[in-house]
Amino acid sequence: MFQDYYSENWYQATDKFIKNAQGRGVLRWCVVSGHEYDIPYLTIGNGENLVVINSGVHGIEGYFGSAAQNMFLDKMADNLPTKLLDEYKIVLVHVINGWGMQNRMREVMDKTHGGLVDLNRNFGVDFDNKSALPQNPKYDLAHDLLLSRPDKIKKKNQIKEFRQKHLRDGVWSAISYGQYKHPYGLFYGGMAPMTENKMALSIYDNLMCGAKSLTSIGLHTGLGRFNRKRAYVSSHLLVSHPKQHENTRYFSDMLRGTEIVSDELAVNGPTLLGDLVDCLEARYATPKLPVYTADFEIGTGEFPIMSPIYKRMDMGDARYDLINHGKINPQTWANLTESWYPSDVRWRAGALERAHILFKEMFEELTKKAQR
Ligand SMILES: [Zn+2]
Structure with missing residues (x-):
């Protein structure tokens, strides 16, 4: 049953992930002393091209991302073609923001400086130079x-x-x-890199050793519609570049069943401040090492305007x-x-269906690429 993939708390979700990971790849942990929420990540395959699916950057979005990863392991991981796994290494990073999940907050609490920090506004920002922090x-x-x-x-x-x-x-x-001025304001990016930020980037740094390319997708909810009457759940792949950009084209060539949302404003630089996808690109991309990043968004908005x-x-x-x-x-x-994170069972089922379509199309296309 699809409900079995969802969890009630971080401990249960992590337990399910570890059980589902067994025998399906190499499980590693990112652990920081004094930090309660370790981050497990599973690698499947041996290829030099990295495909990373991360979940749980935003705690308030609940256990959809975790459920999608558990579904992938349970239903799809055993049937991945050998050819794909020779060319690609598939990595599932399970719940970056454990505190947020457990406490039902989008953010993490900054105990040193105060405030609620949105991790997806906290990546790749130069916090050493406080006077040059991004302005909004x-x-x-x-x-x-x-x-x-x-x-x-x-x-x-x-x-x-x-x-x-x-x-x-x-x-x-x-x-x-994103803003760096009001610690209790919305979409606050913080005063320093948060522990979860450092953990996530140390996982990526580790994985990127010797990698030839990176495709990274974060699992999120909140953008797009959930039509309760028709029990229709939307899915979008949110890229941080305009339509003609190579990153956007990479995903739109790969996916048919997921709508791609490009960002036409991001011509001279990213629109979002301190988000993970732009940080990964800035951190690793070179002319010889292509980096493709996006966030997968499941719709939750019942009334599009309200x-x-x-x-x-x-x-x-x-x-x-x-x-x-x-x-x-x-x-x-x-x-x-x-x-x-709607409690409606039809939303929960629909969200996983959309994730299934994304994974299926993505890995079919990557298998074709691997066979070339
Ligand atoms: Zn999110």
């Missing part, structure tokens, strides 16, 4: 409203108006680009609760969880 003044315009006192009707309408007003001047979209409003509002409400009451109100928490 457009975010500032929304900060106070997003973190204002929770009020379902009034606050929702205010955010709705704000969105209406700032849909075309780039302010609304800039909210999620969904981003509710999501931003829930994130802001959770911060208001934390700052003013020391803990998140159960209702805020339920809203936050539901909007990123």
Whole structure:
């Protein structure tokens, strides 16, 4: 049953991953002393071209990524052609943000500097030079409203108006680009590289020794639609380059059943600040070593227009609760969880179906490449 792939907490998810990994490849661990959440990763095959599927960068997105990896191991890993595994090494990195999963937070808590750090805004940033940290003044315009006192009707309408007003001047979209100014603001990138960031990059560094190419996909939820009436779950592959870019073409040539979302604004550099996919590219890509990166996104937004409003509002409400009451109100928490990781069984099943399509197409195409 597909439900068996999902878990209730990090410990259970990790246990399932280890059991499913048995006999299917080489299991390694990234461990940091004093850090509770070790990161297991499994390598299958011996090729010099690396294909990495990572999960759990954002804790609030729940156990979809973990479930997709468990499904892959259980249903698909035993049938991978030898030719594919001679050319490629497939790696599953299980749950980068264990603390976030266990505590149902998108972010990680920075115990040294304070604040909630979004790991996907924390990668590849030069934190040594504090005066040169990336700026996002457009975010500032929304900060106070997003973190204002929770009020379902009034606050929702205010955010709705704000969105209406700032849909075309780039302010609304800039909210999620990342910022390094408000430790309890949304999409905060932090003051220093987080432990999870260092662990993830040490795994990649290790794997990249002697590699000839890297294809890396992160498993996420939250972008796109979940149509409850039709029980339809959308899937997107989010790339951080315009349509004509080599990275975008690599994935669109490979995938038919997954919609590719390109970023037309990312002409002179990445739109998102401190995200993993751009960091990997900057870290490893050379003219001789191609790096292709993307995030796979499962849709959760029931109402296409209201969904981003509710999501931003829930994130802001959770911060208001934390700052003013020391803990998140159960209702805020339920809203936050539901909007990123729906409990609906049809969503859970649909999400895994979409992941199955992605893996199937990807490994079929890579097998063709390996046979050439
Ligand atoms: Zn995410």
